[in-house]
Amino acid sequence: MNPSDSSASVAAASFVPSKFAQFYALTKPRVVQLIVFCALIGMVLAVPGVPGWAEVQLALIACAGIWLVASAAAAFNCLVEQQIDAKMRRTAWRATAQGQISNPLTLAFSTVLCAVGSWILYVWVNPLTMWLTFATFVGYAVVYTVILKPLTPQNIVIGGASGAMPPVLGWAAMTGVVSPEALILFLIIFLWTPPHFWALALYRVEDYRKSGLPMLPVTHGNEFTRLQVFLYTLVLFAACLMPFVFKMSGWLYLVVAIGLSIGFSWYGWRLWRHYSDALARKTFRFSLIHLSVLFAALLLDHYLV
Secondary structure: OOHHHHHHHHHHHHOOOOHHHHHHHHOOHHHHHHHHHHHHHHHHHHOOOOOOHHHHHHHHHHHHHHHHHHHHHHHHHHHHOHHHHHHOOOOOOOOOOOOOOOHHHHHHHHHHHHHHHHHHHHHHHOHHHHHHHHHHHHHHHHHHHHHHOOOOOOHHHHHHHHHOOHHHHHHHHHHOOOOHHHHHHHHHHHHHHHHHHHHHHHHOHHHHHHHOOOOHHHHHOHHHHHHHHHHHHHHHHHHHOHHHHOOOOOHHHHHHHHHHHHHHHHHHHHHHHOOOHHHHHHHHHHHHHHHHHHHHHHHHHHHHO
């Protein structure tokens, strides 16, 4: 082995990110970006036509508040699950799992983010959005992370309600109410969550088994989980048609929704009938594409049709 390669490997292994990078990683930025994106879609769809400057300002402030509270929930999740994270290859690198950031400091970080975000939403947006966002924080950080996740294999299904809230938060931020249209967006994400996470759990099953978490592939086996993934993609297919049925969108969205839903269902079918870890990874990646493109299509349809 080349000595320079050996030195580089040692240096990489001993590399410790800056404190800023460690705290930033605790906020799970990629997850929070998707949350804020979904909230922004709710905001845009709640405003007929092109928003004025005042509405743009309100949306930006609401996005900032939601981002802070969602980041707080992610950091609190890292605090609660630090011992579980340390056992899983996917999460063992986190600063809390490695003991690089103390528990009191992580708790203080989460508390400050939640307090500032809630204050922004209450003062600059509206109290309804603040309370809904705070309830989402409690639902994810406490009900899901502390209670449901270690207790039941249906944790993803029940806890998915918190993850499905962003469009509702966005809608409430712009209108001050929660309408049926917002609940349709909620339903889509709620039904998308189980096949998304179970696809991941299928090829990470040994990690979850080591962690002691009762994820569905651990408690009910690979084949049962694969069937559940496929069935959920079919129910999700129907839910994705609801924005068109209820005249929230036009034909552009419908075409995209049908194409994406056929693709997700096809992945679910193949995963059920011809399983492989590689296919489970592809299904998980496609689920991310599915939700992102679906909501982007809603956005485009809102302005172009």
